[in-house]
Amino acid sequence: MEAIVYISHGSRSKVWNEQFVSFITETMEENIAPIQTYGFFELATPSIGEAIESCIRKGATTVTVVPVLLLSGNHALIDIPTEIAESQARFPTIPIMYANVLGSDRLxxxxxxxxxxxxxxxxxxxxxxxxxxxxxxxxxxxxxxxxxxxxxxxxxxxxxxxxxxxxxxxxxxxxxxxxxxxxxxxxxxxxxxxxxxxxxxxxxxxxxxxxxxxxxxxxxCNPTGYHELLHTMIQERARTPKKPTIKQ
Structure with a gap:
């Protein structure tokens, strides 16, 4: 059974975190996988490891981690893949895949x-x-x-x-x-x-x-923000994951 974990950076600001949760909850309404949840890299809960574990406890046989990040950087290239590797070591029989950041999408x-x-x-x-x-x-x-x-x-x-x-x-x-x-x-x-x-x-x-x-x-101007088309971008990333690698 497939699971998707949507990951935000996380913030000390409760309002910032609530914006992400509200937005990604709408994304999950598309129901592109039987199990969907979210997590944060830092400063908020659940953590990446906790979100992955919760999916596996619910019966997930494969997990895709989707970084809801606009561009690559340390978090996307090193930190999140490292967290995934730690979870993979804990659950070696469950493939944990990794999706791309949003990047340069025309949307x-x-x-x-x-x-x-x-x-x-x-x-x-x-x-x-x-x-x-x-x-x-x-x-x-x-x-x-x-x-x-x-x-x-x-x-x-x-x-x-x-x-x-x-x-x-x-x-x-x-x-x-x-x-x-x-x-x-x-x-x-x-x-x-x-x-x-x-x-x-x-x-x-x-x-x-x-x-x-x-x-x-x-x-x-105001920041790019959580535009409604980001739902589509995020779902597209979730459908085309790859094996995670940690940039050296």
Missing amino acids: FIPAIMDKLQEKGYQETQNELVLLVAHGSGHEETAQEFSQLTKVVREELGLPVEWGYLSREPHYLKKLEMTLLHEYQKVYIVPHFLSKGGFTDKIERQLHESFPIEMGNQIIL
Whole structure:
């Protein structure tokens, strides 16, 4: 009997965790497996191991772990596969598979467009869209984010760039070096599932670095968020799992 475990990062914020639970509960209504549950990597319960064990206790003969993460990084490439390996060692007769992160899916386009249009994006060549993610030193993360940017750029036929909040290429450096000199408006879209510390940091940095341009030339959008099309993306990942590997 197949089981699916949907994994979120987890947060100290009760509201943040409740948003994930509410959203993933809707995802599970599709009933793509006889057993479905969720877990958190850290800061909330159930843990990944606890969620996997609960499925096996309910009779699961195979388990697929689905990381509900926008991009790869340490958690997707190392931490979660390590947790899976520990559970696999405890239950050696039960195959535990692993799905891909959401990555550069074209289904993100409506979510990103919604956030842009909320802030008055007119779809002109004088406007730039700048996608911002937290950042990772892994090549996979940059490839996924670069590809997502390309997908959105091709869909719009308009300027779209990307930058990181915590690593190079840093989004503030991109703004300082070229973007503000080339475009009448820059729309910044935080590529996160919900508002929180990272989006607060972006807003604070922008106000500190560009107090005059903020709200005029620089427009901060709401994060990508839990758009309804994410249900479809998550279910597609769950249907095409692979054996987990831990990046060395």
